[in-house]
Amino acid sequence: MARTKSYRELIVWQKAMGMARSAYLLSRELPKAEAFGLVSQLRRAEVSVPSNIAEGHGRLSDSQMRYFLGNARGSLYELQTQLELAGDIGLLEEAKVRDLMEQGWEVARLINGLIASLAESRAAAPKSTDSANRAQRD
Helix, strand or coil: CCCCCCHHHCHHHHHHHHHHHHHHHHHCCCCHHHCCCHHHHHHHHHHHHHHHHHHHHHCCCHHHHHHHHHHHHHHHHHHHHHHHHHHHCCCCCHHHHHHHHHHHHHHHHHHHHHHHHHHHHHHHCCCCHHHHHHHHHC
16 A cells, blocks of 8 residues: 555544544543543544554555554544543533544545555565465475
8 A cells, every 4th residue: 555645644543633623622621530530531542543644654564554543543442432421420411422433434434434445455465475476485
């Protein structure tokens, strides 16, 4: 797969940044008593999603990018779990949580699509001459 010049060109990164901004603003609505609990956890997870996408883009191989996309997806699911909990126990309005969850599912679809695309390009890549030579000998 041909890489974009900058991670900023990736739609998935742009959507993840928008979601992170929204989540950050929503986390301000949590009670002060949660400053070192849920607020801290939410903020770490929300920043991790676009950060891992950007870091993966900066790596040298598609397999490394897939690894960091997997990390981004894990952080996204962590964020969604924390948001769901905050909504369930009444710390955040359900409508706001639902909106952010929808943004998260869109980002997840984009991450999954990019992972699949990178895996397809790996499968379609020509085999090395060493493995071709081994196949001819066998």
